[in-house]
Structures are given as C-alpha cells and as structure tokens.
Amino acid sequence: MSEQRVATAASDGRLLRGARSRRTIARHAVDVASVEGLTALSIGRLAADLGMSKSGVQALFGSKENLQLAAVEAARETFLAEVVRPAAAAARGLPRLRALVESWIAYAESPLYPGGCFRVATLPEFDSRPGPVRDALARDTHDWQALLAAELRRAVANGETADLDAELVAFQIDALLCAANTALRLGDERAVDKVRRALDGLLPVPTR
Amino acid sequence: MSEQRVATAASDGRLLRGARSRRTIARHAVDVASVEGLTALSIGRLAADLGMSKSGVQALFGSKENLQLAAVEAARETFLAEVVRPAAAAARGLPRLRALVESWIAYAESPLYPGGCFRVATLPEFDSRPGPVRDALARDTHDWQALLAAELRRAVANGETADLDAELVAFQIDALLCAANTALRLGDERAVDKVRRALDGLLPVPTR
Numbered sequence: 198m199s200e201q202r203v204a205t206a207a208s209d210g211r212l213l214r215g216a217r218s219r220r221t222i223a224r225h226a227v228d229v230a231s232v233e234g235l236t237a238l239s240i241g242r243l244a245a246d247l248g249m250s251k252s253g254v255q256a257l258f259g260s261k262e263n264l265q266l267a268a269v270e271a272a273r274e275t276f277l278a279e280v281v282r283p284a285a286a287a288a289r290g291l292p293r294l295r296a297l298v299e300s301w302i303a304y305a306e307s308p309l310y311p312g313g314c315f316r317v318a319t320l321p322e323f324d325s326r327p328g329p330v331r332d333a334l335a336r337d338t339h340d341w342q343a344l345l346a347a348e349l350r351r352a353v354a355n356g357e358t359a360d361l362d363a364e365l366v367a368f369q370i371d372a373l374l375c376a377a378n379t380a381l382r383l384g385d386e387r388a389v390d391k392v393r394r395a396l397d398g399l400l401p402v403p404t405r
Numbered sequence: 406m407s408e409q410r411v412a413t414a415a416s417d418g419r420l421l422r423g424a425r426s427r428r429t430i431a432r433h434a435v436d437v438a439s440v441e442g443l444t445a446l447s448i449g450r451l452a453a454d455l456g457m458s459k460s461g462v463q464a465l466f467g468s469k470e471n472l473q474l475a476a477v478e479a480a481r482e483t484f485l486a487e488v489v490r491p492a493a494a495a496a497r498g499l500p501r502l503r504a505l506v507e508s509w510i511a512y513a514e515s516p517l518y519p520g521g522c523f524r525v526a527t528l529p530e531f532d533s534r535p536g537p538v539r540d541a542l543a544r545d546t547h548d549w550q551a552l553l554a555a556e557l558r559r560a561v562a563n564g565e566t567a568d569l570d571a572e573l574v575a576f577q578i579d580a581l582l583c584a585a586n587t588a589l590r591l592g593d594e595r596a597v598d599k600v601r602r603a604l605d606g607l608l609p610v611p612t613r
Binding site: 234312319331335371376380391394395398 | 439440441442444445519520521525526527528529530532533534539543546570573576577579580581583584585587588590591596599602603606607
C-alpha cells in the first residue's frame with residue numbers, strides 16, 4: 198500500500214473504533230439511566246464502569262448532555278428494532294395495533310434494560326427541564342403515539358372497529374402501557390392482563 | 406418557674422423548633438425532588454439551600470434515605486389535603502369520583518411543586534430500586550387507586566354507571582392522570598381535555 202493509503206486505512210480504523218466505542222458507551226449509558234436516571238450519567242462514571250480512560254470518553258462525547266442525548270438515541274433505536282419493526286409483519290390496522298401492544302408488553306415484561314422502559318424511566322426526570330434532552334424524549338412520545346393513532350385510523354377505515362378518536366385512544370393506550378411498566382417494576386403481575394382487557398374496552402366493536 | 410419547669414420548657418421549645426425545621430426541610434425536599442428526583446436530595450444540599458448547618462440537618466434526619474422518606478411523607482400529606490379531602494364534600498359515588506379527578510387536574514395544572522405531581526416525578530426513579538422509599542411510593546399508588554375503585558363500586562351500587570371492573574377502571578384513571586401530568590409538563594394544553602373525554606368513555610351509561 199502507498200503511504201497515503203496506509204494513513205487512510207489507519208484513520209478509517211480509528212473512526213471505526215471510535216464509532217464502536219461510542220455505541221458501547223451509549224448502550225451502557227442506557228442501562229445506567231434506566232435504573233438511576235439520566236442525571237446519574239457522567240463521563241467519569243461511565244469511563245470507570247467500562248474500564249476506559251476518562252479523557253477517551255470525554256473526546257467521544259464532549260459533554261454530559263451529549264452523553265444523555267446519545268443514550269436517548271440508542272434507546273430509541275433499540276425500541277424501533279425490538280418493538281416497532283417486529284410488528285410490521287402484521288397487516289396494517291387492528292392486527293398491527295395489537296402486534297405493537299404485544300411486542301411492547303414483551304419488552305416491558307422481559308426488559309432490555311434493568312430499569313424497564315427507558316422512556317418511562319427518564320421522561321418524568323426531564324419533563325420539567327427544558328432543553329434538548331427533554332425535546333428528544335418528547336419526540337419519542339409523540340412519534341410512538343402517532344404510530345398508534347395511524348393504525349387506529351386504519352382500523353376504523355378497514356371496518357375493524359367502530360369510529361373512534363384515534364388521537365385520544367392512542368394517548369390512552371400509551372398511558373396504559375406506561376402505567377403497566379411501572380406496575381410490573383413494582384411486582385404487580387396482573388398489570389399485563391389489565392392492559393389487554395383495557396385495550397379491548399378502548400376498541401369499540403363495529404356495528405355492521 | 407422552678408428550675409425543672411424552666412428546663413422542661415426549654416426542652417419543649419427545642420422539640421417544637423426541631424419539628425418545625427423538620428417540616429421546612431421536608432417541604433423543600435419535596436420541591437427539589439419534584440424537579441430533580443429523590444436521588445438529588447442530600448443533607449448538604451438541603452442545608453445549603455435553606456441556610457442551615459449541615460450538622461443540624463444531619464441531626465434531624467440522620468441519613469439520605471430518611472430525608473427521602475420524609476419528602477415522600479410530606480408530599481403524601483399535601484396530596485391528601487389538596488386533592489383527597491376537598492373531594493369529600495361531594496356525595497359518594499360518581500360525584501365524588503369526578504370531584505377527585507377534577508381536584509387532581511387542578512393539582513396537575515397549577516402544581517404545588519415546580520416539577521408537577523410528586524409521585525409521577527419520583528416513582529419511575531425508584532420503581533427498580535427495592536427498599537423503603539419504593540415501598541412508600543408504591544403504597545401511595547395503591548391507596549390512590551383503592552380510593553378511586555371504592556367510589557367506582559359505589560357509583561355502580563348507586564346505579565350511576567353500568568357494571569364495571571372497578572379495579573381495572575381505577576388503574577386506567579390513574580394511568581390517564583399520570584400521563585396527563587407528564588403531557589402538561591411538556592406543554593400539551595389539550596391533555597386535560599383528553600382526561601375528561603377519556604373518563605367519560607370509561608364510565609358506562611346505566612341501562613335502566
């Protein structure tokens with residue numbers, strides 16, 4: 198290889214290693230934040246947990262806020278991969294809505310993070326603190342409810358349920374799931390059954 | 406006064422001042438925890454905020470966990486005084502259920518604490534950490550849902566609603582209120598309207 202190609206390859210290697218380290222750190226940040234909150238994240242703490250140098254973690258993230266934002270983004274990607282995408286196999290409308298709820302229940306029952314649902318664990322911590330972290334968590338909430346509302350509208354259009362206020366029912370389903378996540382953390386095994394029964398009550402049977 | 410009575414009066418005064426300081430500190434702890442979480446409470450932080458000596462606060466509470474428990478207890482007393490007791494003026498059954506929900510909405514709209522509902526702000530922080538703080542917050546959740554369920558059962562008995570699963574509907578109402586609290590913190594003004602409309606949907610009209 199020419200000197201230039203060797204230098205380029207070395208630089209590519211550094212970038213790749215940097216991206217991999219960034220992912221490793223962000224994933225660990227999600228675990229820590231799911232139990233202790235995003236406020237508990239610090240560059241020194243994560244470096245110590247992972248046996249990395251503090252200056253190395255500092256170079257990758259720059260600030261505590263960037264670390265918090267990287268954790269929110271990593272949790273969002275995992276949520277899309279584990280909850281949203283598997284449900285895409287179901288037909289649009291009521292089947293996909295039920296698939297989304299069921300994959301969410303599986304996610305809350307055998308959580309990917311020690312503290313359960315990441316958004317439920319962190320949003321109440323940041324909902325009164327304006328800034329980019331709150332905005333990112335609010336966007337997650339908005340996008341999730343919009344996804345549920347879209348399937349509810351499709352269910353009405355398909356004649357799978359009677360007419361309903363899709364935005365209101367999406368808000369109620371999200372409220373139920375968040376409450377069930379907390380109840381599961383507190384050891385209430387009946388929370389999942391409550392979600393399923395409440396969901397049935399929120400979906401009016403079509404009259405025709 | 407005899408020397409003994411002087412000593413007793415001085416001791417009573419110290420106890421009274423101690424109880425008053427304890428209340429002042431616990432109330433400030435509720436304010437701090439409603440925004441920053443119970444983890445942010447420390448004896449040094451509260452002493453500094455209130456211009457008290459750290460050793461004085463230490464003598465009154467002993468440990469960070471006792472300070473957290475005092476905050477949970479102070480928030481519970483305020484909730485009883487501001488949300489539960491005012492609703493007792495309404496007749497038992499549906500009127501009192503609606504009064505409880507309306508006084509809860511007023512509490513979430515113009516919160517007593519800078520971070521909104523104390524339980525919503527702190528339960529997700531502690532739901533994965535077994536111990537007396539989690540137990541105290543879980544008791545608050547249980548008691549509040551039991552109160553709602555009792556009025557729902559009374560509403561059915563009074564013929565004010567058709568038959569319903571009181572425990573399930575109480576879980577749903579609490580889920581809605583918690584979600585509305587978070588939505589209000591994020592600036593969603595329509596959250597209150599959603600709660601009222603969703604509540605109507607949860608209360609089946611009596612058939613007779």
